[in-house]
Amino acid sequence: MRQFIDAIEKYGEARVAALLDDAGAQSSQEKIKERQNLLKTRAARQKTPLRQALIDSIHHSLATASSREEGLKRLRNEGLTRRELENLARKFDVPVRKDQKINDLEELIINVTIGARLNSEAIRNG
Structure with a gap:
């Protein structure tokens, strides 16, 4: 927790927030792709x-x-x-x-x- 506070103090709150948003967005995009692949697989199975x-x-x-x-x-x-x-x-x-x-x-x-x-x-x- 202390490292997080030090990072905010060193780089500024806005920059740390932007970095966290980028990391969260990448994770969200990966989840979206996984979900889309799952849905495609299910749809293909159901239409066979x-x-x-x-x-x-x-x-x-x-x-x-x-x-x-x-x-x-x-x-x-x-x-x-x-x-x-x-x-x-x-x-x-x-x-x-x-x-x-x-x-x-x-x-x-x-x-x-x-x-x-x-x-x-x-x-x-x-």
């Missing part, structure tokens, strides 16, 4: 035909699953991103809110698909 084929496969397996547990296990084993879960929900015409977390989306998809079908079958079969 394999990911879309996976979502289609999950859509089919949930439409034919015999229990909520089976469907939830299948859904969680795939490790879908929030955006992928939103796409899957849209395939089932399930409305999605922005404040819903991944677990909430998984349970919502299961309840609207498998849960609704099982409830309907229970009502019909008495």
Whole structure:
């Protein structure tokens, strides 16, 4: 701390502040670049035909699953991103809110698909 005070006294407050701002700006720019690369990677992964084929496969397996547990296990084993879960929900015409977390989306998809079908079958079969 004493060295910092000595530097301010020697070089002046304005010059030390400028040096600190430059160091902070460089660090911020590096963080921005890392974030942009991460987003590009995620976007590329989400747009691949394999990911879309996976979502289609999950859509089919949930439409034919015999229990909520089976469907939830299948859904969680795939490790879908929030955006992928939103796409899957849209395939089932399930409305999605922005404040819903991944677990909430998984349970919502299961309840609207498998849960609704099982409830309907229970009502019909008495």
